[in-house]
Structure formats: C-alpha cells, structure tokens
Amino acid sequence: MAKRIGIDVGGTNVKIALVDENGKIIYSNSVPTYANMGYEYTVNNIKQSIKDLMRETNTTEKDIQGIGFDFPGQVDYKTGVVKLAPNIPGWVNVPIAKMIEDEFHIPTRIDNDVRCAALGELKFGAGKGCENFVCITVGTGIGSGLVINGQLVRGAANAAGEIGHIKLQTHGGPICGCGDTGCLEAFASGPSIVAMAYEYLKGGKSAKFRELAGDGEITPYIVAKAAEAGDPVAKRIFEIMGEYIGMGLVSVINLLNPEKVIVGGGVAECGDLLLEPIRRTVASRAMVVQRNSVQIVPAQLGNSAGVIGASMLAS
Numbered sequence: 001m002a003k004r005i006g007i008d009v010g011g012t013n014v015k016i017a018l019v020d021e022n023g024k025i026i027y028s029n030s031v032p033t034y035a036n037m038g039y040e041y042t043v044n045n046i047k048q049s050i051k052d053l054m055r056e057t058n059t060t061e062k063d064i065q066g067i068g069f070d071f072p073g074q075v076d077y078k079t080g081v082v083k084l085a086p087n088i089p090g091w092v093n094v095p096i097a098k099m100i101e102d103e104f105h106i107p108t109r110i111d112n113d114v115r116c117a118a119l120g121e122l123k124f125g126a127g128k129g130c131e132n133f134v135c136i137t138v139g140t141g142i143g144s145g146l147v148i149n150g151q152l153v154r155g156a157a158n159a160a161g162e163i164g165h166i167k168l169q170t171h172g173g174p175i176c177g178c179g180d181t182g183c184l185e186a187f188a189s190g191p192s193i194v195a196m197a198y199e200y201l202k203g204g205k206s207a208k209f210r211e212l213a214g215d216g217e218i219t220p221y222i223v224a225k226a227a228e229a230g231d232p233v234a235k236r237i238f239e240i241m242g243e244y245i246g247m248g249l250v251s252v253i254n255l256l257n258p259e260k261v262i263v264g265g266g267v268a269e270c271g272d273l274l275l276e277p278i279r280r281t282v283a284s285r286a287m288v289v290q291r292n293s294v295q296i297v298p299a300q301l302g303n304s305a306g307v308i309g310a311s312m313l314a315s
C-alpha cells in the first residue's frame with residue numbers, strides 16, 4: 001500500500017505524519033519548531049523526525065512514495081522553496097524540498113497551508129467527488145484554497161486564493177495585515193471577534209463572555225461559548241462575522257460558481273454559529289443560479305487537514 005509523509009510546519013510545532021492511500025494517519029508525532037535557532041536547526045530536527053518515523057513504523061525510503069510540506073506563508077510550489085513564512089522567523093528563501101530530497105531521495109513537494117487543507121478535503125474530506133469548490137479557513141486570518149475542474153489553483157506566482165483581502169469597503173475601514181484597508185480579513189477573523197467583544201464592554205455593560213473569561217483574556221472560543229449559552233451580544237458578534245464572510249463569499253460564488261464552499265479553521269469550529277449567517281447572506285445576496293447550486297458545509301479533516309493534504313502533494 002502506498003504511504004506518504006505529510007509535514008505541517010507551524011511557528012510553534014512541526015507535525016509529521018505517515019498517511020496511507022486512504023488518507024488515514026498511520027503514525028504521527030510533533031517536534032518543537034525552535035524558529036529562533038535558525039532554519040538549519042529546524043530542518044535537522046525535521047530530518048531526525050523523518051528517521052524516527054521510519055524506524056517506529058518499520059518503513060524504509062523505498063516504502064515512501066512522497067513527502068509533502070505545508071507552510072503558513074509564501075511558497076514556490078514549482079521549485080520547492082519557502083519564500084517567506086511570517087510566523088516562522090528566518091525562513092526566507094529556504095530550498096526545503098531539495099534539502100529533504102538530498103537526504104532521503106524521496107520526491108518532496110511543498111505548498112501553503114490553505115492549499116494543503118483544500119487538497120486534503122478534495123481527496124478525503126468534504127470536497128471528495130467535487131470538481132469545483134472553495135475551501136475557506138477562518139482563524140487568525142482568512143485564507144482559501146480553490147479547486148477548479150478537479151485541480152488546485154495556484155495562480156501565476158503561487159499567490160491565488162487570497163480571499164481574506166477581498167475589499168468590502170472602498171475608502172477607509174480597518175487596517176489589514178496586508179497594508180491596505182477595507183479587506184474582509186480586517187472585518188472578520190479571530191482578532192475581530194475579540195475586538196468587537198471588548199468594544200461592547202467599553203460602555204461598562206455586562207456580557208456572558210466577560211463572566212466566562214474571568215480574569216483572563218477574552219478569546220473567540222469564549223465568545224462562542226457565550227453565544228452557545230444564549231448570550232445575545234455574543235450571538236450578534238457571530239452573526240456580524242458571518243455576514244462579512246458571506247459578503248466576501250458572494251463575490252467568489254458569483255465569479256466561480258462552485259458546488260461547495262467548505263469552511264474550516266479555528267474560528268469555523270464554532271459550526272453553525274458562523275455557518276448559518278454565512279448561508280443566509282449567500283442565499284440573499286448571491287446571484288440566483290450560483291446560490292442555488294452551492295452548498296456551504298463544514299470542513300471534515302479538522303486539525304489533520306494540513307498533514308493529510310501535504311502528504312498528497314507528491315503524487
């Protein structure tokens with residue numbers, strides 16, 4: 001049976017998994033990234049964890065069909081070079097695929113986190129059997145992986161899918177991480193949920209999320225818990241988030257006419273709290289043919305989407 005290795009590189013940890021041809025994780029482990037020690041240090045740790053994986057699963061280089069990496073940042077899929085990973089300092093123009101191939105002689109590919117998630121959902125998750133879909137991830141930021149005619153879309157310079165930077169406002173608006181203003185991501189993402197919660201409390205009003213947070217900080221998770229407990233302010237915050245995300249999606253749905261929009265990422269784990277206002281917005285604002293042919297569904301692979309999708313890059 002064909003086996004592949006998927007490696008999900010994050011700012012804190014590197015997750016590594018051996019994945020079979022059905023998308024099942026046979027073995028997984030994680031090691032600290034230690035980004036401040038420099039990329040060579042992290043790469044050596046990754047090489048060691050590949051060796052550990054092979055030892056623990058009784059596999060050799062011949063048994064492994066490919067190795068795939070998932071990075072949060074700008075990567076060059078064709079050359080296997082990490083251009084820039086903002087959350088992993090020091091990873092600038094790192095030829096990671098070559099470094100791994102030189103050591104193990106196994107075909108190695110890389111891609112960014114949202115495209116790996118989309119590929120995972122395409123092969124084994126909510127996008128299985130779907131020719132055209134958008135996989136959107138809502139967390140600290142908002143990203144997306146696009147699948148058109150059964151293929152991942154990477155764009156001219158590997159930069160396609162930046163749904164978080166669709167403009168919702170012509171002039172002014174909140175400043176976005178990209179440097180512009182008025183982007184979807186600046187209106188609706190994890191930090192915006194927290195900002196709206198604190199803004200509400202400024203007037204000295206009480207809210208369930210303040211009570212749930214105790215002396216600690218308010219997080220999107222706490223606002224979601226308050227909404228689930230029936231707190232009207234928390235519910236309204238999620239409705240506003242869903243409306244913004246829905247508005248961004250309306251443009252994409254009108255443009256691409258996808259069969260599905262698959263919603264994943266940390267904030268999306270709040271489920272229908274976020275999905276329902278997205279569905280309502282799309283139902284009322286997208287064009288009729290497009291809205292009647294699209295389903296808005298939760299992602300199925302959760303935290304494993306990165307390693308599972310990455311493992312399928314080299315096939």
Ligand SMILES: [Zn+2]
Pocket residue numbers: 164165176177178179180183185
């Ligand atoms: Zn932006």
